[in-house]
């Protein structure tokens with residue numbers, strides 16, 4: 204422990220300049236966020252012409268009718284146009300907020316005034332202050348982007364036949380999201396900031412422990428704070444409390460699919476406790492399957508849309524891929540990487556905790572900047588991190604792609620992994636890769652996913668390899684018949 208603290212102290216010492224030098228952090232954030240915005244637009248411009256290609260790649264030619272291919276190209280083009288416009292629009296709003304130099308100080312003042320009016324003076328709980336500032340920031344940032352969200356769901360997705368949600372469901376989800384953010388995020392952030400006060404320089408291991416309990420899976424984007432609140436997924440609470448707020452989980456009925464999956468799980472000694480079907484189709488017809496739970500008791504969830512679109516033996520192959528993730532400990536490895544990432548973020552934070560120049564550069568008055576409130580320091584710190592997060596996000600995508608290939612290979616190699624001896628057993632599993640390929644193609648066609656993908660665009664945005672890449676590798680593992688007509 205002392206070694207760790209000595210290292211952390213050395214880092215703080217190196218970063219001491221943050222607390223003294225009048226660095227113009229706001230300009231730095233502006234320049235870098237525009238840099239990222241231009242890079243993302245450039246990627247879209249690389250990808251855009253591919254939506255005008257007249258035919259799918261050879262490996263997919265037999266699976267796409269010209270009609271479906273055209274639909275997929277149109278859908279992709281529409282999404283790309285929307286991304287360019289919405290990306291620039293959001294960047295413009297962010298720039299206005301930053302460049303005005305009054306927005307963040309204003310939110311801080313207003314949240315104080317609101318609490319004051321409600322009868323809570325400055326001596327009141329930090330918790331209230333944090334809750335109100337988070338609520339205000341979320342509320343205000345939702346307003347300008349609300350039309351974008353509505354357009355995306357009720358025009359874009361609707362036109363291409365994917366939207367299943369209604370206006371009332373959409374707003375109900377939004378309100379539930381806010382309520383969750385306030386009720387879960389506020390205590391977490393408060394605990395986080397109390398630990399700073401209580402543990403002083405020795406806070407890092409304590410905060411790591413806190414966040415480990417409240418496992419935070421996705422830290423790879425901007426607005427770390429807001430994502431922290433909204434993407435907060437707890438091992439136990441998420442599936443039991445949060446997921447049921449949005450979707451209905453019901454036990455998968457008895458039948459061929461259930462028998463197949465149970466048999467596969469028991470052969471792999473996967474500790475399957477419950478097998479659920481989720482009504483994903485309530486909101487969208489995009490489909491998926493996943494597992495969750497504690498190491499000794501796991502639950503598998505399959506989207507009703509996947510079950511409807513694919514044959515039982517194909518869904519089984521999708522599950523074989525998912526169980527490959529479990530077999531190779533991918534979730535645990537990703538958890539480790541995300542903890543390491545989090546550790547780095549936290550280890551650098553103290554340098555920004557008492558840094559008046561940071562607050563001054565964002566327009567806070569001297570009275571606030573001289574003794575920075577931790578919540579403001581944290582908020583500004585995660586804005587400073589934004590450019591780094593884009594790079595980390597790309598690295599995490601690279602890791603995740605490797606894992607996807609590994610899970611695909613697992614499905615192909617099931618007979619040898621399970622040491623299948625009887626001819627019957629071998630026969631039952633030998634074409635798993637082919638079935639997986641067919642299921643992937645089926646999902647791709649059904650979701651009108653993009654067929655032609657630029658490699659750089661994909662490396663930056665996607666956590667999964669493209670369909671063409673996956674089919675190629677499945678073929679190399681001996682899966683037959685994927686490139687030909689059935």
Ligand SMILES: [Zn+2]
Nearest residue numbers: 524528607610
């Ligand atoms: Zn996967």
